[in-house]
Amino acid sequence: IYGSGEQLLSSYTLSPDVARHVRIVKNNAARMQRLIGELMDFRRVDTGHYEPRYAEVNVSELLSSIADNFNEVNGQRRIDLRMSLPEADVVIVSDRDALEKILYNLVSNAYKYTPAGGWIEMTLLRERGRTTFRIANSGKGIKPEDIANVFNRFEILDNFERSAHEGRIMRNGIGLALAQSLVSAQRGTLRASNAPEGGARFDMTFPKMNV
Numbered sequence: 001i002y003g004s005g006e007q008l009l010s011s012y013t014l015s016p017d018v019a020r021h022v023r024i025v026k027n028n029a030a031r032m033q034r035l036i037g038e039l040m041d042f043r044r045v046d047t048g049h050y051e052p053r054y055a056e057v058n059v060s061e062l063l064s065s066i067a068d069n070f071n072e073v074n075g076q077r078r079i080d081l082r083m084s085l086p087e088a089d090v091v092i093v094s095d096r097d098a099l100e101k102i103l104y105n106l107v108s109n110a111y112k113y114t115p116a117g118g119w120i121e122m123t124l125l126r127e128r129g130r131t132t133f134r135i136a137n138s139g140k141g142i143k144p145e146d147i148a149n150v151f152n153r154f155e156i157l158d159n160f161e162r163s164a165h166e167g168r169i170m171r172n173g174i175g176l177a178l179a180q181s182l183v184s185a186q187r188g189t190l191r192a193s194n195a196p197e198g199g200a201r202f203d204m205t206f207p208k209m210n211v
Contacts, residue, residue, distance in 0.1 A: 052095040052186050054209065059131070060089040062096070063122055066103050073111060080119040090124055092131050093209040098182045102190075103133065105175035106202050110137035113200065129208035136201040141194040150192040151180040179204075 044050045067081055074081050110120045118138035125132040142150065176192075183190040188206040195201040 046181065050098075050182075050185055052098060054093050054095060056091050057094045057096045057099060058089050058091050059094075059099070059124065059133075060085050062100060063103065063124060063133075066100070066107055067122065069104075070107065070111060077114075077116045079111070079114055079116070082119060082121040084121065084123040086124060086126065090126060090131065092206065094206065095182075095186060098186065102179040102182050102204065103135075105179045106133075106135045106204070109176060109202075110135050110200070113137060113139050115139055118199075130205055131208075132203055132205040134201065134203050136195045136199060138197075138199045141198060141200045142192060144194075147192055147194075151177055151190070 063083065063085065067083060070079075070081060073079065107120070107122065114120055114137045120135070120137045123132075123134040123136070125134065180190045183204055183206075186206060187209075188204060190202065190204045193201050193203070
């Protein structure tokens with residue numbers, strides 16, 4: 001579906017209304033593909049079939065690369081994406097593919113709940129050999145009673161099954177549950193909270209590791 005939509009948009013002259021509907025179909029196909037990939041990754045980690053592939057990762061460059069994916073959204077929704085990184089590049093030992101999925105899911109989640117004209121901040125901290133990634137955003141934040149279940153895979157999958165039964169595409173929380181599973185597999189921690197200045201905040205910390 002995605003490929004056919006891409007071919008229609010690139011090979012034919014479509015009216016604005018038809019082109020808009022083709023883009024909607026293509027975007028929905030891409031969302032479904034990402035969802036299937038996340039569910040497969042989630043299952044792999046949950047059944048113990050995921051083995052981290054450790055190597056040195058320049059996380060300063062990785063964060064900048066992830067931020068570039070959201071430039072268009074920033075312009076459309078007037079979102080101020082802020083980055084707070086150490087002057088020198090930070091290199092850690094991690095599974096790069098897994099780390100990229102985790103960070104992308106956390107940043108995507110921040111965009112989902114940030115209102116137009118709001119802000120998102122990506123912060124990288126080093127302390128006592130540990131590396132912390134902090135993703136914070138403006139908005140209403142997380143209801144206090146929901147914080148404990150943000151990463152609860154059983155509740156998330158129950159909600160997903162109910163939505164699928166009702167014919168709705170719903171991926172709320174699956175990316176966060178996958179992120180927490182991947183972080184735990186690398187001996188890290190991932191915590192959700194509400195920032196003092198308002199909005200949600202996710203802190204992900206990894207211990208120092210050697211290749």
